[in-house]
Amino acid sequence: MTTSDVRAALLSADPRLSKFSPLKRILAFDDFDSGTHGWCELLGNYNGRGDLSTVDAHMRDFRPPQLSACNFFDIGTHGALSGTYALKLATRPYKGHTAVAIRRLTMSGRGLVQLETYFAFKSEATLGGGPELDTFGDVQWDGNTHPSEAQFGAFTVATDLCGDGGLRYHTVARYQNTDLDNRFTRQWVAPTVPEPTPREHFEGKVKLEYAADFTAPNPEDWKPFGEPQELCYNEVPTKVNWHYLRWLVDTDARRNVELQVNDRVMDMRDVPVPPYEERYETLENLLNFYFSVRTHSAVRNFLFLDSVLISVDW
Amino acid sequence: MRQSMTAVLERDTEFQKDFETEPYEVAWAGEARWFVQHVGGDGTARYVTQVSPDGITWCDLDGDEHVAAPGALVSWPASGFGHWLRLRAVVEGTAVVRIHLAVKA
Numbered sequence: 001m002t003t004s005d006v007r008a009a010l011l012s013a014d015p016r017l018s019k020f021s022p023l024k025r026i027l028a029f030d031d032f033d034s035g036t037h038g039w040c041e042l043l044g045n046y047n048g049r050g051d052l053s054t055v056d057a058h059m060r061d062f063r064p065p066q067l068s069a070c071n072f073f074d075i076g077t078h079g080a081l082s083g084t085y086a087l088k089l090a091t092r093p094y095k096g097h098t099a100v101a102i103r104r105l106t107m108s109g110r111g112l113v114q115l116e117t118y119f120a121f122k123s124e125a126t127l128g129g130g131p132e133l134d135t136f137g138d139v140q141w142d143g144n145t146h147p148s149e150a151q152f153g154a155f156t157v158a159t160d161l162c163g164d165g166g167l168r169y170h171t172v173a174r175y176q177n178t179d180l181d182n183r184f185t186r187q188w189v190a191p192t193v194p195e196p197t198p199r200e201h202f203e204g205k206v207k208l209e210y211a212a213d214f215t216a217p218n219p220e221d222w223k224p225f226g227e228p229q230e231l232c233y234n235e236v237p238t239k240v241n242w243h244y245l246r247w248l249v250d251t252d253a254r255r256n257v258e259l260q261v262n263d264r265v266m267d268m269r270d271v272p273v274p275p276y277e278e279r280y281e282t283l284e285n286l287l288n289f290y291f292s293v294r295t296h297s298a299v300r301n302f303l304f305l306d307s308v309l310i311s312v313d314w
Numbered sequence: 315m316r317q318s319m320t321a322v323l324e325r326d327t328e329f330q331k332d333f334e335t336e337p338y339e340v341a342w343a344g345e346a347r348w349f350v351q352h353v354g355g356d357g358t359a360r361y362v363t364q365v366s367p368d369g370i371t372w373c374d375l376d377g378d379e380h381v382a383a384p385g386a387l388v389s390w391p392a393s394g395f396g397h398w399l400r401l402r403a404v405v406e407g408t409a410v411v412r413i414h415l416a417v418k419a
Contacts, residue, residue: 064321073368
């Protein structure tokens with residue numbers, strides 16, 4: 001029996017880890033039954049006096065993540081995939097609003113980095129109102145399909161990476177459920193431009209408004225990859241079905257590698273990863289991950305994460 | 315070791331009218347404490363803790379009002395809550411508000 005056989009046997013015998021396929025070194029295993037594990041709210045930068053009015057308008061209200069038992073009005077506590085709690089990101093009920101949770105690490109090597117999670121996405125239930133609420137976007141309620149599915153905008157998994165003398169870049173994968181007109185697209189997309197930064201605002205180059213898309217504000221800067229993918233919303237806003245996501249990037253080549261979502265594996269090697277033109281100080285070996293959820297309607301959107309595992313081959 | 319968490323539900327937000335904070339889910343917590351700070355503006359506001367069974371429908375927890383004046387930091391505990399917490403606020407004038415919710419298992 002080889003060392004890798006022993007390792008595989010140990011992983012497969014552990015119910016916490018057997019649902020993942022980690023690379024050889026696990027950097028983080030975040031089971032949200034035991035806290036938030038460093039997934040915290042993202043906030044833009046501010047001046048030396050702690051004056052939060054100096055934070056960019058589009059980066060000052062990304063909302064604190066919550067430990068959620070997935071409680072709903074109709075059935076009470078749903079619970080998570082494992083145990084009771086999931087990490088929940090919740091937007092405000094304001095079109096364009098985004099909630100973000102970020103996890104901050106640094107790199108002790110270069111090579112493959114893999115993030116795995118089990119996630120679910122939902123819109124908030126609507127209670128009351130008239131029959132006009134049975135229609136939204138592409139959906140007319142028919143006993144199966146539910147208008148709340150068209151009230152969900154997009155969720156994103158991304159990195160913020162820097163090294164090699166201050167070269168900074170993001171790898172990004174976004175599931176766009178609907179466009180800004182609330183029509184289904186169900187398409188994976190990635191940005192072709194780097195994320196706007198507080199320094200660009202400080203230097204007067206960019207000023208984005210509240211609820212602007214902070215990852216890439218111009219919808220034309222997002223390009224599809226892979227084929228459209230229908231995920232499991234399961235009809236109403238209060239049924240939680242967990243999806244598997246595995247995302248592999250290469251910090252040696254500064255590239256995406258592949259994204260797996262349930263049974264679909266998408267080759268991302270040709271998805272561009274545009275770096276910042278200028279070099280960055282104080283970010284050496286930066287290895288950040290974030291999840292975000294963005295509503296395209298005036299309805300709160302939620303992203304639930306049962307657990308997250310980050311592993312590397314170095 | 316007890317679990318604890320601090321959420322910043324409003325971050326120097328300016329209000330000129332009544333408001334409620336976003337719903338916050340605290341099923342795991344046994345106790346909570348609000349910290350409300352008026353970091354700007356010349357107005358005052360009266361705050362009441364609210365609870366909810368679902369994050370959608372709300373009622374007052376105890377009816378106790380807590381008044382914050384310009385420059386003040388006001389704090390009070392909440393206990394015996396359900397799985398959701400928020401504040402409702404009655405605002406007079408203009409208030410720039412920072413609200414922390416500190417929760418512990």
